[in-house]
Amino acid sequence: MTIEHFFKNPFPHNKQSTKNVFKKKKFLMPTYRNLYIDGCCSDLTVTDDRVVSIEPADPTKEFDDSIDCNGSFWALPAMVNMHTHSAMTLFRSVGSGLPLQPWLHEVIFPREAQLTPDDVFMGVRQACDEMRASGTLALNDMYFHVDQAIHAVCQAHMEGNIALSVTDNDFNTEGEFRQLLSRFDSLQQQCGDDITLTIAPHSIYAVNAKHLQYLADFTHERSLPYHIHISETQAERENCIRQNGVPPVVWLDRLGILDKTKSFFIGAHALWLDDTEIALLGERHCNVVHCPNSNLKLGSGCRFRYVELRDAGVNVTLGTDGCASSDNLDLLEAMKVMSLLQKGTRQDPSVLPSHEVFQVATANGWHALHRPHRGLKPGDKARFFLVDINRNIFSGVTDPQLSPSQRQTLFLDRLIYAAHSDAIHPIPQHHTS
Numbered sequence: 001m002t003i004e005h006f007f008k009n010p011f012p013h014n015k016q017s018t019k020n021v022f023k024k025k026k027f028l029m030p031t032y033r034n035l036y037i038d039g040c041c042s043d044l045t046v047t048d049d050r051v052v053s054i055e056p057a058d059p060t061k062e063f064d065d066s067i068d069c070n071g072s073f074w075a076l077p078a079m080v081n082m083h084t085h086s087a088m089t090l091f092r093s094v095g096s097g098l099p100l101q102p103w104l105h106e107v108i109f110p111r112e113a114q115l116t117p118d119d120v121f122m123g124v125r126q127a128c129d130e131m132r133a134s135g136t137l138a139l140n141d142m143y144f145h146v147d148q149a150i151h152a153v154c155q156a157h158m159e160g161n162i163a164l165s166v167t168d169n170d171f172n173t174e175g176e177f178r179q180l181l182s183r184f185d186s187l188q189q190q191c192g193d194d195i196t197l198t199i200a201p202h203s204i205y206a207v208n209a210k211h212l213q214y215l216a217d218f219t220h221e222r223s224l225p226y227h228i229h230i231s232e233t234q235a236e237r238e239n240c241i242r243q244n245g246v247p248p249v250v251w252l253d254r255l256g257i258l259d260k261t262k263s264f265f266i267g268a269h270a271l272w273l274d275d276t277e278i279a280l281l282g283e284r285h286c287n288v289v290h291c292p293n294s295n296l297k298l299g300s301g302c303r304f305r306y307v308e309l310r311d312a313g314v315n316v317t318l319g320t321d322g323c324a325s326s327d328n329l330d331l332l333e334a335m336k337v338m339s340l341l342q343k344g345t346r347q348d349p350s351v352l353p354s355h356e357v358f359q360v361a362t363a364n365g366w367h368a369l370h371r372p373h374r375g376l377k378p379g380d381k382a383r384f385f386l387v388d389i390n391r392n393i394f395s396g397v398t399d400p401q402l403s404p405s406q407r408q409t410l411f412l413d414r415l416i417y418a419a420h421s422d423a424i425h426p427i428p429q430h431h432t433s
């Protein structure tokens with residue numbers, strides 16, 4: 001089979017075809033011949049959703065089912081969008097020019113109040129198509145009508161966390177909280193292995209201390225992610241100091257939340273942090289998500305302290321945020337912006353080279369999801385995408401005079417700083433059920 005023919009195979013797209021998405025699927029994938037991996041032209045064999053072998057390309061070898069990539073494609077492990085509100089594709093670019101709080105209260109919340117479950121399904125489905133098309137196969141989502149989000153994500157053959165986002169408007173009494181938990185249990189039964197369902201407190205300004213602790217107890221007991229917006233703006237930080245005497249991360253720690261949640265803590269944004277907060281996040285093995293495009297668009301700032309967080313032992317990951325503030329879900333673009341911001345703000349071009357920012361967008365994300373062994377190594381669940389290297393911007397990346405690691409470095413530089421995601425080809429998933 002040619003690679004062009006393979007790309008034309010569609011996967012199910014309409015809501016009627018969701019009937020069987022929760023059943024266990026058996027994936028059939030072939031051998032990809034003459035495909036560049038880690039700077040070497042290789043034959044990659046995938047069986048039943050697992051990478052079986054990666055060997056130097058051998059034209060004399062026979063395979064039962066193969067796709068010839070003609071040395072025109074480079075394979076990379078799939079990326080993970082670690083903070084998004086997928087259904088917000090429906091609100092793309094609304095409220096441009098407003099800062100976070102007026103943007104939320106005047107533009108976003110009134111629109112969200114009108115959303116139907118069907119709207120959310122269509123918004124998430126559109127988001128999944130957009131993520132897959134740009135090399136992202138996993139997500140860490142936070143929204144509502146999560147039953148619809150589960151359907152849409154499963155239908156797109158993606159995986160990750162889906163969180164029911166809550167604020168103090170959603171539950172105020174013990175009874176309401178118990179109702180929320182029983183609703184959670186029935187929703188969880190809809191999820192297969194690909195989805196981890198959780199309940200996420202929106203932020204420290206939308207959820208009070210008692211409820212933040214309730215949810216920490218709840219997620220801790222079940223080993224679920226604790227996904228929360230934290231320290232997104234200077235105003236959030238200053239308000240927290242005014243009300244509680246300490247900045248947001250120290251306050252969460254004093255409430256016992258970081259200690260309880262540890263590696264399950266996923267702090268979105270984490271933009272306005274001091275040294276003490278960074279040390280605490282490191283000591284507790286927490287994850288944070290940098291969303292550079294959203295932070296810039298909302299004017300929240302460009303002071304993400306990547307180097308200090310990394311050196312403190314924090315697992316730094318990458319996200320886009322929802323399309324209302326980041327306008328797209330393209331992690332290739334987010335990698336470029338993140339890397340350039342670090343180089344520029346630190347006045348150091350050696351910071352965050354392409355291989356490292358790619359690790360932030362891939363392995364660090366899978367680690368935060370507690371879903372390791374996804375990617376492109378033998379034994380991994382096969383989660384990868386292809387890049388068309390026939391384009392002019394990739395000329396020279398397969399130069400035989402370069403070593404494999406030099407070719408890989410040149411390729412990643414071209415991909416992250418020169419290419420756009422239209423060079424990316426997602427792998428269609430073939431399943432038998």
Ligand SMILES: [Zn+2]
Binds near residue numbers: 083084229268321322
């Ligand atoms: Zn967000």
